[in-house]
Amino acid sequence: MSDAHQAEQMPQNQTASSDEVLVELKDINKVYRKGKEEVPVLSDLNLTIKRGDFLALMGPSGSGKTTLLNLLGGLDSPSSGSLTIAGERIDKMSSGQLTRWRARHVGFIFQFYNLMPVLTAARNVELPLLLTKLSAKRRKQNVMAALELVGLKDRAKHTPSELSGGQEQRVAIARAIVSDPDLLLCDEPTGDLDRATADEILALLQTLNREQGKTIVMVTHDPRAADHAKQTLHLDKGALITGA
Amino acid sequence: MKYLYFIWKNLMRKKLRTTLTVLSIVVAFILFGALGSIKAAFTEGADIAGADRLVTIHKVSLIQSLPYSYVNRVRSLEGVSKVTWASWFGAYYQEPRNQFAQMAVDAESYFDVYADMLSLPEEQMQAWQNNRIGAVIGTSLAERFGWKVGDRIPLFSMFDREGGDRVWEFEIEGIFSADTGADSGSMLFHYEYFDEAKQWDKGTVGWLMIEVDDPDNAAHVAENVDALFVNSPAETKTSTEKAFMESFMSQFGDIGTITSLILGAVFFTMLLVAANTMSQAVRERIPEMAILKTLGFSNQSVLLMILAESVLMALLGGLLGLLLVWFLINGAAAEVAAFLPGFGMPSSVWVNGLVAIVILGVLAGLLPALQGMRLNIVAALGRR
Numbered sequence: 001m002s003d004a005h006q007a008e009q010m011p012q013n014q015t016a017s018s019d020e021v022l023v024e025l026k027d028i029n030k031v032y033r034k035g036k037e038e039v040p041v042l043s044d045l046n047l048t049i050k051r052g053d054f055l056a057l058m059g060p061s062g063s064g065k066t067t068l069l070n071l072l073g074g075l076d077s078p079s080s081g082s083l084t085i086a087g088e089r090i091d092k093m094s095s096g097q098l099t100r101w102r103a104r105h106v107g108f109i110f111q112f113y114n115l116m117p118v119l120t121a122a123r124n125v126e127l128p129l130l131l132t133k134l135s136a137k138r139r140k141q142n143v144m145a146a147l148e149l150v151g152l153k154d155r156a157k158h159t160p161s162e163l164s165g166g167q168e169q170r171v172a173i174a175r176a177i178v179s180d181p182d183l184l185l186c187d188e189p190t191g192d193l194d195r196a197t198a199d200e201i202l203a204l205l206q207t208l209n210r211e212q213g214k215t216i217v218m219v220t221h222d223p224r225a226a227d228h229a230k231q232t233l234h235l236d237k238g239a240l241i242t243g244a
Numbered sequence: 245m246k247y248l249y250f251i252w253k254n255l256m257r258k259k260l261r262t263t264l265t266v267l268s269i270v271v272a273f274i275l276f277g278a279l280g281s282i283k284a285a286f287t288e289g290a291d292i293a294g295a296d297r298l299v300t301i302h303k304v305s306l307i308q309s310l311p312y313s314y315v316n317r318v319r320s321l322e323g324v325s326k327v328t329w330a331s332w333f334g335a336y337y338q339e340p341r342n343q344f345a346q347m348a349v350d351a352e353s354y355f356d357v358y359a360d361m362l363s364l365p366e367e368q369m370q371a372w373q374n375n376r377i378g379a380v381i382g383t384s385l386a387e388r389f390g391w392k393v394g395d396r397i398p399l400f401s402m403f404d405r406e407g408g409d410r411v412w413e414f415e416i417e418g419i420f421s422a423d424t425g426a427d428s429g430s431m432l433f434h435y436e437y438f439d440e441a442k443q444w445d446k447g448t449v450g451w452l453m454i455e456v457d458d459p460d461n462a463a464h465v466a467e468n469v470d471a472l473f474v475n476s477p478a479e480t481k482t483s484t485e486k487a488f489m490e491s492f493m494s495q496f497g498d499i500g501t502i503t504s505l506i507l508g509a510v511f512f513t514m515l516l517v518a519a520n521t522m523s524q525a526v527r528e529r530i531p532e533m534a535i536l537k538t539l540g541f542s543n544q545s546v547l548l549m550i551l552a553e554s555v556l557m558a559l560l561g562g563l564l565g566l567l568l569v570w571f572l573i574n575g576a577a578a579e580v581a582a583f584l585p586g587f588g589m590p591s592s593v594w595v596n597g598l599v600a601i602v603i604l605g606v607l608a609g610l611l612p613a614l615q616g617m618r619l620n621i622v623a624a625l626g627r628r
Binding site: 070073075076095096099100102103104108110114116117118119123127128130131136175 | 246247249250253254256257531532535536537538539540541542543621622625
């Protein structure tokens with residue numbers, strides 16, 4: 001058993017997680033090629049994440065945090081190993097299958113929000129719903145519900161340039177949850193925010209985890225941000241380490 | 245349709261750039277519509293020419309006249325069912341810029357041969373035949389000068405009357421209508437009046453129009469007509485009406501080739517301008533496209549959205565250009581009716597224009613769309 005798998009068995013101080021396994025990584029390796037040179041990024045990684053968990057991933061730059069997040073989100077595929085999420089082997093999926101799978105199962109939250117600057121908050125949140133067969137009326141209802149959940153219903157018609165950084169990130173969170181995904185993946189969600197706003201965003205993520213039962217994996221450099229998670233895993237040189 | 249708002253917003257992201265590109269497309273399609281309409285006006289006569297009609301002119305040129313006696317000689321040929329004739333009058337109304345076509349014809353046989361294209365009420369035909377200086381005019385000519393039945397109009401001709409006067413008077417006895425594409429901007433009057441009153445070149449006609457029994461036999465009849473007058477002082481050249489019209493139009497140059505070359509150059513330039521705009525627009529949005537793919541938009545969706553944006557841009561400019569040129573042509577049609585009867589924007593120009601718009605949009609957006617489709621999410625997000 002690797003260090004990574006032991007990490008899953010580390011003492012947990014929160015109990016909101018169910019026993020159902022949502023994510024299971026077995027012997028995951030990821031190697032990038034730079035010309036003829038092979039650069040290993042993740043090595044023999046084993047990890048289990050239960051439904052309802054809130055996991056923080058920490059580690060120095062280049063440790064493989066974002067690569068792991070990309071694998072969990074189906075944005076990239078492992079070089080070897082198996083990756084099962086919600087009972088589906090996503091490492092076996094084609095690019096097209098992964099695209100459809102992402103739309104159904106994963107919500108992404110980025111450091112720089114990545115909203116469409118030409119669209120209002122509501123239209124940004126609506127984007128993932130355009131991929132569904134919901135009617136315009138139903139899409140609007142869902143969008144307003146998501147915006148209300150993040151406290152921005154009154155900013156629905158504002159464009160990103162008319163919002164503060166914290167508000168933009170709230171809109172991004174609303175966009176991530178509007179299609180009710182199994183898994184929320186956050187890549188430095190507070191990295192571009194001041195402390196107070198960052199705390200608000202982290203509190204919101206905690207609420208989504210506790211009250212909505214969302215499973216969250218968050219990459220962060222900030223130990224205070226990691227404190228909001230139920231458990232923290234450390235990555236170094238592509239491997240999960242215990243006792244960090 | 246649910247993507248239209250997003251596509252529109254992306255198109256209007258850089259308003260100045262999009263506006264300038266759309267204006268370029270507008271100008272290109274104004275040219276497209278104008279040149280296409282001119283080309284159609286020049287070639288439409290040939291397109292509607294009757295398959296069973298021949299035209300006989302002097303072998304040297306259309307300007308040279310033929311003896312009137314040829315009419316009856318041709319009439320007697322086997323395979324010929326009807327013959328009529330016409331002479332060019334070359335006159336204007338009040339001032340030289342008021343040009344239009346006038347022809348001296350034999351009333352009865354002319355309308356008989358062109359029964360498929362021209363129609364004149366019977367009572368007006370009777371009135372015209374009973375009036376030596378009577379004339380009939382086409383509907384668009386009547387509209388152009390506001391002429392009506394009973395009006396007496398003086399025309400200044402290139403032909404002297406006996407006595408040296410060049411002003412010829414006519415009384416309008418009827419207004420004929422012409423099928424689409426046929427000339428309704430001309431005036432017809434009695435050949436007898438013209439031939440008797442003119443000072444010189446009496447007893448001649450400009451050209452003959454021959455209707456044959458069997459269109460399949462037209463070439464053979466044409467040969468027989470020309471053989472009839474070979475080695476005479478006025479040898480003839482007989483061809484089908486279509487060939488005659490094409491030959492007549494070719495005097496102005498190869499309009500089709502000229503307009504095609506100009507349109508090709510305009511289209512190619514437009515393609516470069518539109519492709520450059522789309523390329524810039526997509527290059528600026530690479531991280532956004534990566535986000536779309538992250539959210540679950542497929543490669544094909546991204547491809548189609550970029551193509552739709554490009555086609556929308558081409559549609560905006562192209563339709564506006566075609567509408568503007570349609571208004572311009574409608575306004576100018578009466579002014580150029582003398583030179584280009586039936587000038588207008590035919591449906592073929594609209595259809596070709598719409599096809600060109602779609603092709604322009606697709607070609608301009610194709611490379612950027614493929615770039616967007618092939619985008620690697622991880623690499624593109626890393627560029628942010």
